[in-house]
Amino acid sequence: MGPEAIWLEVLNGGREGMYRFTCPTCMDAVEKRADRKIVALLVSAGVDPAGSVPTEDDEGLAPDVPTTIPFPAADQPPEGPPLTIDDVIDFHFRLLDDRYIESFLAPR
Numbered sequence: 001m002g003p004e005a006i007w008l009e010v011l012n013g014g015r016e017g018m019y020r021f022t023c024p025t026c027m028d029a030v031e032k033r034a035d036r037k038i039v040a041l042l043v044s045a046g047v048d049p050a051g052s053v054p055t056e057d058d059e060g061l062a063p064d065v066p067t068t069i070p071f072p073a074a075d076q077p078p079e080g081p082p083l084t085i086d087d088v089i090d091f092h093f094r095l096l097d098d099r100y101i102e103s104f105l106a107p108r
Contacts, residue, residue, distance in 0.1 A: 002080025003046035010039060010049040019047070024082075040104045041094050045087070 001024050010017040017034045019042060034042065043049060094100055 001083050003042075003048075004079040006042060006047045008034070008039070008042050008047045008049045015039075017049070036105070037095050037101050040101045041091055044094065044104055045091060 001021065005021055005024075007020045008017055009019070015036045017039045018031060019034050019038070020029065020031045022028070023030050039049075
């Protein structure tokens with residue numbers, strides 16, 4: 001399962017969110033909460049934050065910014081190469097590295 005198969009909704013200016021995907025084994029829809037570390041790691045792995053709910057802290061957002069984007073249909077095949085065990089291990093260690101997460105979230 002590649003990053004294109006994961007749908008990420010970002011909330012509170014990137015501090016939390018939800019991610020969804022279809023399990024490639026059982027084909028069930030899976031939805032999980034994501035804290036700031038998971039949001040940052042999913043984005044760094046190439047997951048496009050499809051939805052964004054603005055907060056009072058966010059500046060310059062147009063008032064008509066959509067608050068949600070519908071979850072893709074489950075019958076759409078996932079795109080991209082499947083995740084490898086090395087991808088999962090790398091993901092695990094990035095979640096544990098606070099400095100990596102802070103540098104990723106730092107304004108550029």
